[in-house]
Amino acid sequence: MLSLTGGLLGLIIGAVLGLTGAGGGIFAVPALVFGLGMDIRSAAPVALLAVGAAAALGAVQGLRRGIVRYKAAMVLAAAGTVTAPLGVQLAHWLSPRWLNLVFVAIMLVIAYRMFLSSRSTQADGDLRDEQAKACKVSKDTGRFLWNLRTATTLGSIGVVSGLATGMLGVGGGFIIVPALAHFSELRMHSIVATSLMVIALLSAVTVFIAWSHGLLLTAPTWAFVLTALVGMAGGRAVALRIPSKMLQRVFSITCVSVAALMLMRNVG
Structure with a gap:
């Protein structure tokens, strides 16, 4: 039963990651916490393995379409690799309760930024930015x-995303996507594809560190990882057909909802 639950959750997380380039990572840990009963410290590396594998598939698809800015992705990943080990160490220093609170705070900030981005019109954006x-x-x-x-x-975006990747097991896409939307002139679909490549590279480094610390996968967590790949393929197939602003708003609303659930679990 747990394997079935893990598989279903992985399918959903992979699809969200394929659609947004950010949401899969931020939702993977809560999915494991609520769906499989894991604590946040144990869930982080498993989530990162699933997200990283799915992101690698999405990045390959993006490279074939020519929408990945691979030089930028390499700079982001190189900077993130420097701070990812520090994030892993911080995760071992902080208690699960404090990790949970940090996770909730970040989700709310990102939801707010994404919602503001979705409200700006193209004309406003061209004139102001x-x-x-x-x-x-x-x-x-x-x-x-x-x-x-x-x-x-x-490089600065990469440093922050690497720290978050190591500490929270979220891939860093939830930082990279809104940051690139704010600081660059890239179109959203190119931002998402570039983010997926960075997530894949950063995840590989961080999962290797976690494996050296004794990471073990059970049948439900393997199901979660493998079906995330299927979800990613489906999400990327329909991503270009959905307006970017709609994706941003759905992502924001879902972020707030999951943050509220995580906070209630922390208080309880």
Whole structure:
């Protein structure tokens, strides 16, 4: 029964990750906590393995379509690799209750940022952000125009996402997607595909660290990991047919709902 539950949860998480490039990671840990009864510290590396494997599949699909900004992904992942081990160490220092509270706080902040992003009109965005965007994109190629500001901004995003990846097992996409939407001129579908590549790279490093600390997978957790791949394939297949703003709003509302459940569990 638990294997069936794990499989169903993995399918859902993979689909959400494929659609948003961010939601799968942020929802994977709560899914394991509520669905399989794991504590947040044990759930984090399992969630990261599932999210990382699914993200790798999505990244390959994005590369084939030419929408992954792979140079940016390498910069983000390299910066994140530096701080991911520190995040793993912090997860061992903090109690599960405090980890839970940090998780809830981050979910609420990201939900708020995503909702604000979904409300801005294209005209508003063009007028307000044309000069403010740190990471400019070539109108001809759709690729980044590289300079010191671009590299520094992407590196900073990578540092924060790596820390979150190691500490909370969330892949970092929930930081990368809104950050790239705010600081770059990339279109949302390219942001999602690039985020998936970074998640795959960061997850591989962090899962290796967790494995060296004795990570063990049970039948339900294996089911969770494997069906996440199926969900990812389905999510990426329909992602381009759904408006970005709708995805952002659904993601925000779901984030708030899951955060409330996590908070009630913490208080209880």
